[in-house]
Amino acid sequence: MGRRPPAVRSAPRRQAARYDLTSGRPDLSLFPRTAWLAAARRALATAPHEALDYGSPLGRIELRQALTHYLARVRGVRTDPDRLLVCTGVTQGLGLVCAALRERGARALAVEEYGLPPQHAVVRAAGLTTAPVPLDADGALVDRLDARAGAVLLTPAHQYPTGTALSAERRAAAVRWAREQDRYVIEDDYDGEFRYDRQPLGAMQALDPERVVYAGTTAKSLAPGLRLAWLALPDALVEPVARLKALADTMSPVLDQLTLAELITSGTYDRHVRRCRLHYRRRRDHLVAALAEHAPRVRVTGIAAGLHAVLQLPPGSAPEAELLARAQRAGLSLAGLGWHRAAAPAPAETPPALVIGYSTPPDHVFPAAVRALCELLRGA
Template identity: 85%
Template sequence: MNGSWTAFGGDLHLDLTERRAAGAGLRAALEDALREAVQDGRLAPGTRLPSSRALGEDLGIARNTVVEAYGQLTAEGWLSSRQGSGTTVARRAVPVRDGRAQGESTRTGPVRGGRAAPARVRPTVRHDLMSGRPDLSLFPRTAWLAAARRALATAPHEALGYGGPLGRIELREALTHYLARVRGVRTDPDHLLVCNGFQQGFGLLCAALRERGARALAVEGYGLPPQHAVARAAGLSPVPLPLDSDGALVDRLDARCGAVLLTPAHQYPTGAPLSADRRAAAVRWAREQDRYVIEDDYDGEFRYDRQPLGAMQALDPERVVYAGTAAKSLAPGLRLAWLALPDALVEPVARLKALTDTMSPVLDQLTLAELITSGTYDRHVRRCRLHYRRRRDRLVAALAEHAPQVEVTGIAAGLHAVLQLPPGSTPEAELLARAEAAGLALGSLGWHRVDPTVAEDAAPALVIGYGTPPEHAFPAALAALCEVLRTA
């Protein structure tokens, strides 16, 4: 991007009617309209204006009138004109019309006593250790570009048209084989649906369950509040299940819930895997009650100190919905995720997907399919797994040296860890405030609690993501974290 904007032909809207009605001539009306557009910021510095011929045709005025107006505004410094480069808005300070000093913030906060209080300016985040985010510098740009070229070169013409809501067959076929090989998922292309991130897929599932008469959704006692908000928006009330070292207590499931949302391979955020007995019990409940299990396999590729746990979906593909995503392995900005659906949910979820956005973007689907089938995706995941394991080891070593009072849990997999502080330590809210003042972004375990009104006697705990900082910034982020914990 060079900072220039282009506006050709009909892309520039100027209304001369009121100025003409007030008695202004054509040229004067045009000059006033252009000045106002620049002053208001509608025409930003560097914006390229239409040619005099094109603007004259659009406004129904003589070309010479436009040439003269452009010339006058150029002389005044509003516009800039160079031979062969056309006419652009001059790169000059835009006058502020209400008398405020330029650059002064106009943001306001809550109204207090009839006046708007200034908005609180948050300290700059220098070290991002929020959970749930990958190191975006690992994105395989070169490999992605090469795969995109190959995919586009071989794609049939019809691939660029309107497609079905399930997604491109190339990606669904590639995912069928990949998920079976890597996660043990039992599905086929006709039961896979590609969606724009897990959030959309989960929302579609909640809406489909609501259509079937569900009124509640069982969830793990700690999880992601935005997911709970999605369930509520679909008309499902989240019902929390307690957690222990073996995951969710699924024996608390009851018939009022239309489904249960679980993270069985690596509970988010506590990190505990769901035990084999509880996996079987959850599936048994779904069969007996004609209900469903939604398996969120959000970081299934990243296992370090244990054998990979296969997908729970393999226990009963007709009762377990498997949800996977490329958000951690590639980048959340791709908005690529997928659902392996039981037969009874394919039609309602696909129908809702079609109503939502018709289909997911095609080119990214074709590119990911090419990455998977060529083996490039596997190689990339292995590189990422090694990278994040080293990150985790450095985090654990730094805490052992500088904050030995902190217990680190949930680190056998994933991109985050839970830091359990001793009883009597600084409360979570105060710790977060100290971290924020130091430019350090952290998360607390309490924020993830489904019912924030439930008082717990547990010691404070932080949820630390070690994936986000680029490699050069990671040592400084660790040092800042240890300093905050040292005084906790």
């Protein structure tokens, strides 16, 4: 009999909630339906017939060319179309890279102490164990990387969920570790396009494109349902990852790739991201102001970028599990920081913290959701 698949910790329940404040998803009402439809028409009208046939597992050349220029301009990524692979989400991309590393002899992947449990499950499903790396205010403590790890998975632009940015010194140290130990860094550019208080941090992939795998996606900028993401791969990983992609699903859907390429090359995608950035910054400011007025003992962190915030509750607050139960009774769907922990539970004396997504509720519901959250925190 085959091995049973690893258990995946369930995401916070959403069905019964009136107000969805879970993190990780955009405001879907912002999806540019008219622009997407117009781009799809243009792309389909000009696409060669062969575009609709079986093609390269790397993805359509039109999108890979568009992404090469876009990522260089916006994120500082150094790559070319022959080293880009289009995949159905960062989750698939991570699984493919882990499987390729497993073929090369890796047995473990270092991961940040807090992260996404579904990603950790994908790593284990690829045959690797996870080795958590502690975090502090400057991001992952890369000097504590496990010597057994074949690579490390980092979210340097905006650590998920704590919201820290990996310092320049630690970025350089992680790349130096990869070079010296013949290892790799997997850079999940989480929230890289949504930074509010200063210019976005460039991708660390530019420090060494032969040692850093860069992963990006449209899940936040457009919609997760598109299942469009990409990997900028070192030369040594292009063939094995492309081969595994072909075995997984042959290739990603063509029409959506052509449409995204048209959006990018026309400049529509840039304009859409700018619009979203302004929208989410207003949401963030509303949340921070409301908490300062109605729950001043709560410390809000991780808000320089992204679509979520971490609420650090004061000592003496109710335990995290109790707060989550109260939130559910109040019609609030949200998550605790503990759910994101990659290793053993935090020490009992650790004050509880909540991870709040401020992007998901539609505009007409958002103020009421924030009021309900403040009411919950007043009783914490």
